[in-house]
Amino acid sequence: MKNLILALVAICFAAIVTAQNATPAATTPAGKPATAAPAPAKANPAPAVMFGCPKCDNVAPKEGKCPTHQVAMVKDHSYFCADGSVSEKAGKCADGKEMTMMDCKSKMMNARAKSAKEAKPATPASATPATAPAPVKK
Numbered sequence: 523m524k525n526l527i528l529a530l531v532a533i534c535f536a537a538i539v540t541a542q543n544a545t546p547a548a549t550t551p552a553g554k555p556a557t558a559a560p561a562p563a564k565a566n567p568a569p570a571v572m573f574g575c576p577k578c579d580n581v582a583p584k585e586g587k588c589p590t591h592q593v594a595m596v597k598d599h600s601y602f603c604a605d606g607s608v609s610e611k612a613g614k615c616a617d618g619k620e621m622t623m624m625d626c627k628s629k630m631m632n633a634r635a636k637s638a639k640e641a642k643p644a645t646p647a648s649a650t651p652a653t654a655p656a657p658v659k660k
């Protein structure tokens with residue numbers, strides 16, 4: 523009988539803790555914005571011109587080479603060809619194909635989605651352990 527009461531108390535306690543945690547979590551499902559993390563793409567007007575690798579999702583805030591591919595990074599919204607030529611406006615490449623527009627924003631979103639998948643954050647708000655006490659709150 524005592525155990526039952528203890529269990530009920532534990533469940534009540536868990537429910538209260540969950541309710542407290544759920545309130546802020548509902549508004550910011552991605553977690554609290556750390557100072558290091560960039561704001562969501564939408565609300566973040568790019569402060570400077572970005573450059574992206576034509577071959578992968580690497581982006582950089584300045585001109586340079588992709589550390590992976592050792593090719594020149596292309597300015598955001600510039601157009602480039604597979605042969606490495608770059609243009610400020612749309613056109614055709616030497617091989618007759620349409621030039622591709624560098625889209626750093628979508629690259630960053632790809633990279634973010636990829637890293638989010640790799641380093642998966644715990645989702646404590648939805649998965650609620652009823653029995654385990656949750657004394658740690660960060």
Ligand SMILES: [Zn+2]
Pocket residue numbers: 575576577578579580588589590591592
């Ligand atoms: Zn690259």
